[in-house]
Amino acid sequence: MTASGDVIDHIQPFQIERPGLRGRLVRLGPAIDRILSGHDYPAPVAIALAEASAMGVVLASGLKYDGIFTLQLQGDGPVGLMVVDVTSDGDLRGYARIDTDRLSQTVDSSKDIVPRLFGAGLMSFTVDQGPDTDRYQGITPLEGATLAECCHTYFRQSEQLQTAICLCASDMTAPASGGRRAAALMLQRLPPSGPVTPERSEREEDDWRRSVVLMSSVTDAELLAPQLSSADILYRLFHEDGVRVYTQRPVRHRCRCSQSKVEHTLRAFPLAELRELLEEGVLRVSCEFCGAQYVFNEEALRELTAS
Ligand SMILES: [Zn+2]
Incomplete structure (x- = not known):
């Protein structure tokens, strides 16, 4: 537990009443430390893997499944492969396969992290629910400067619920001090119930845009601060529209190898x-x-x- 009362690695589901939006806030600390420990990834890779971990958890948490959700990023850049998987029980793990020589030639900055690390490639999501079940798969080109932008590209291209996402990770250039963290905040527009008049459609579009603007006003520092509870963050952002938080679900780092x-x-x-x-x-x-x-x-x- 943290000073805020939250379990440190968790998913916080919530709903915003007036515009009828649902969302999830994922905040990870020890799980990120465990994923990164022992690998000695260069800082930009550690940041990308931390963000990808939060992204994997937030995307998986919106699906009803019983099995393993896998997020995979593959490209022709210095990071050839990044994999994050999360089970329906909340067990998370991840790794990156890197070409260290090629990576050291790229400029060390947090800008354009996707083209710089991954080059041209693909992002895929798979849900494996065991033998004799259909595998759900989504695949999209890695288009965007950041992982969040790649996610937006995916949601725009697939016929999914309208979705906005923001991702962040702590500064990984500091030595491993147990303070490495990542977070993901995601908003989704629920499908309309009842007849949709042009006025209603316009109002809901305005509500959506307003909520996305409110969501974007959150800072990385707030999302990563262990002393701020997830409920506090959500209340600060959305209290005017009536935000309701549900029971948190814990996440933990656990590998399934044996x-x-x-x-x-x-x-x-x-x-x-x-x-x-x-x-x-x-x-x-x-x-x-x-x-x-x-x-x-x-x-x-x-x-x-x-x-
Ligand atoms: Zn293992």
């Missing part, structure tokens, strides 16, 4: 191929998400492939 999953993967290969991968007598498999290492000697590999 010894048995790695063994399952290795069983798909012939022993001769696995033997070629041995270094100093052992095969090390490390999890790209959490960095956990699984080590197998030749004897263990023989037993695995024989079973």
Whole structure:
């Protein structure tokens, strides 16, 4: 818990009464620290991964699903791949695959983070609800200077609810002090119920624009401040239009890798191929998400492939 009374990593659902909008505020602290720890990402990559984590959680929190939501950013730039996934139980993890040499050649600034880090590429969302179920997938070109702009492009191009999003992350150039945070604030316009007259349509459009302007007035410092509760932030922004906050849902960093999953993967290969991968007598498999290492000697590999 923080001084504000919030669980630090959480999703705060809310509704704005008069214009009939729903939204979610996601604020992450320890989960971001855990995702970034042990990876030594350069600051711009750490910022992008922190923002992508908050974005993954906020997008997933609006979907009804039972399984895994995956956000993937892929491009021809120095960051070839960034993956964030979040389960319906609130387990979050993420990683970035980077070409350090190419990255060090790019100018270190927070402007145009998407073209600079990812180059040209794609952003995709997948919901996996287990075998024998349909996978939901959305895909869009990485168009925009920031991840929030890429999200707006996606929502404009797909026939989704009208959506506005803002994302931020703390300054990652400071040494890991346990204070790394990220936040996402998202507003969605609900589909109209009842007949829509031109007057109503115009009024609702005005309400929407007004709410987006109010939303944009929030500062990164406010969204990232642990001493401000999410309810306080939302009340400050939207109190004139009647904001109602619902029960918070916790989020936590948790990786799903395990010894048995790695063994399952290795069983798909012939022993001769696995033997070629041995270094100093052992095969090390490390999890790209959490960095956990699984080590197998030749004897263990023989037993695995024989079973
Ligand atoms: Zn792992």
